[in-house]
Ligand SMILES: Nc1ncnc2c1ncn2[C@@H]1O[C@H](COP(=O)(O)OP(=O)(O)O)[C@@H](O)[C@H]1O
């Protein structure tokens with residue numbers, strides 16, 4: 035039996051389908067991310083778990099108990115909002131203690147739990163401040179502590195970092211993961227930022243247009259994307275139309291070049307695209323690998339990485355090289371050889 | 383998000399409020415149409431509109447309105463422009479000054495005005511023309527909170543300093559900047575301020591009544607003392623005028639955020 | 649030649665202004681001093697002079713005059729009653745048309761009508777009430793028709809004037825003032841209610857709070873400064889109102905503004921300096937109210953800015 039179970043969830047707003055047949059099993063202590071472009075239904079799904087929306091069809095069960103139509107204040111599921119949603123009329127400590135206060139916990143207990151929560155987020159000294167006197171990052175930490183103070187069965191976070199600036203975002207990301215591990219908290223984290231999803235999660239749910247595209251660990255999502263959407267949404271990728279030479283062996287033709295790929299196709303399936311990640315390409319010619327030759331089209335510095343585009347008979351192939359001190363960078367227009375192993379290339 | 387549940391009280395209070403608004407309006411309309419016994423007629427309106435005193439006072443107030451609104455614009459636009467451009471520090475102070483007419487009730491203000499200017503050395507109440515100067519000054523002061531706010535909001539919505547500097551860098555002189563850049567960008571704000579100020583002048587009764595000038599407000603007081611049906615007709619006419627004025631502001635201010643209204647005048 | 653001289657002096661004048669930018673506000677301040685500060689100061693200084701022109705605090709003693717005391721009492725009674733009614737009623741209306749489920753068209757009608765009604769004060773409002781609720785008014789007439797016969801003969805339970813109602817009284821004033829104060833409340837409080845974030849409510853539910861707990865701990869604490877501020881605004885609007893009261897009651901109800909009006913016309917207090925003192929007292933009440941209002945507004949602005 036899974037800890038949290040979503041079964042065949044549908045949600046429509048008037049005629050607009052926001053979530054389309056969403057099913058997922060979450061184990062206790064697991065950190066799950068919902069990843070997908072804006073408007074794909076992540077928030078809606080999360081809000082159904084929290085109880086702010088009710089599914090049009092399908093069911094949600096927590097520890098085997100159906101909670102599909104339970105009101106939100108009876109679920110004991112903590113939520114962190116993108117806008118923090120701290121109560122401006124209460125101090126940090128009062129905010130954190132609010133959930134306990136409304137459930138009639140005695141004041142001594144509330145005080146102890148607030149202190150505990152404050153130390154969890156390293157803000158012991160700021161309990162008396164008002165939200166207006168805190169930075170965005172601090173406010174979001176308080177919101178996290180507030181959600182955790184009720185000892186929720188599940189923690190939900192809806193793009194909690196998107197209103198913060200890059201540096202704070204990185205810092206807080208690590209902190210969320212640390213706290214989640216420390217408390218072994220079952221967590222659903224909504225984001226449209228693939229980097230966040232890849233670094234934080236035990237498993238990622240990639241969503242598109244209300245549907246689940248793939249559910250898998252970060253490394254499998256990245257290395258073995260099961261659909262073209264996942265492949266192109268997560269990370270940078272080269273995708274080219276190809277024609278099949280030998281379906282069983284996974285051999286295709288890319289503008290006259292013979293390419294061997296790792297994915298052997300099913301009988302009768304007709305692949306139309308090959309895919310390879312830019313970091314899998316290496317300069318030079320190598321026996322036994324797939325070799326291509328073209329002209330350098332552009333060179334882009336991206337900091338730690340240099341991205342080179344090579345024009346191979348009209349296909350623009352991106353290659354990423356680590357920007358080492360001794361890296362010799364080709365000039366635009368140069369003739370250039372690249373190779374990649376057949377393992378790193380797959381058909382879609 | 384709205385919960386779909388229909389709630390009795392959510393209907394009850396708005397309907398009660400609408401009743402409270404509309405019943406006196408309807409009552410007045412009905413009353414104003416009953417001057418001729420037993421039939422519905424426009425006689426009250428005809429009587430009012432044919433009354434030479436009505437025409438005189440209305441004309442007087444319209445002229446006074448145009449004069450004081452023009453003077454008010456000439457005074458406030460350059461002042462607020464200058465504040466934004468050169469002395470932003472003065473803004474809070476001028477803002478407080480501009481709401482003084484809210485703190486000093488009109489009746490007290492008029493009291494002070496009369497006691498100060500009807501005596502030596504000013505003696506401004508001796509001739510009608512001099513009194514009219516006093517009237518115009520009074521109207522400008524009374525409409526100042528609305529005028530200032532309208533222009534201030536308009537000025538804030540455009541980047542006065544950068545626009546001015548851009549104009550200067552392109553070789554424009556100050557008058558050119560004011561008339562070809564600033565004012566065209568402020569015309570909605572100025573217009574809505576002007577309409578509000580104009581409405582204030584038309585509806586103002588204390589100044590005209592106490593300074594004994596034939597203002598529209600003073601005429602209303604007079605009619606109220608002596609007639610029965612005409613006041614109802616005048617009330618409907620005033621209502622319509624206010625409505626037109628506010629409607630015009632809404633039409634002109636559409637799409638701009640300059641939302642200033644006359645509020646709570648008793 | 650002459651042109652350049654003129655230009656030169658213009659430029660010099662201009663640089664002088666640039667170096668002393670405060671001088672650019674001179675026309676404004678001269679006007680304000682002449683027509684607002686001077687007349688006001690004239691009253692306030694007069695309030696501290698006796699009839700021989702000597703400095704005195706004696707005029708403030710009018711506060712012990714029963715006639716003046718009564719005018720303040722009546723003014724406070726009318727203003728506070730009508731502001732309480734306006735505040736409560738207006739809040740409920742504003743809530744219903746913002747967060748409540750009142751249909752869109754009701755909201756549109758009420759918001760635009762509020763803008764109109766808040767501006768509909770003074771003499772025309774008094775006329776409207778006389779035509780509606782006066783002795784021969786429309787509503788008075790309609791209600792009078794509701795009659796039935798019982799053992800004691802014909803009974804007309806809604807015959808207002810038979811039952812002690814009088815429009816030209818404090819009740820009438822309260823009814824009339826509410827006409828422009830209710831919409832004033834709706835207009836000022838609706839944005840504050842709409843500013844209540846949906847997230848606050850959801851966060852509260854998420855933490856286990858009920859609807860009642862939301863209002864008790866979050867909703868009302870956040871809104872009360874706005875509500876109080878609106879109440880004060882309504883109060884000062886009612887307290888300063890002259891025209892409606894004068895036209896409705898013909899000055900038969902002794903409100904502070906009415907007494908000042910009588911003083912302007914004919915020195916009813918025998919001592920003009922006492923009249924100035926009365927005006928000063930009235931301004932003090934208004935000043936305190938507006939100061940409180942501004943303070944409360946700043947306080948809410950701080951929260952809303954989050
Ligand atoms: N309350 C609502 N009413 C109508 N449509 C909604 C509502 N909430 C979300 N939607 C629609 O559902 C879809 C999914 O929205 P959402 O779950 O917010 O996406 P995401 O969080 O992935 O960006 C969108 O097309 C959005 O317009």
Ligand SMILES: [Mg+2]
Pocket residue numbers: 073076077078
């Ligand atoms: Mg979202």
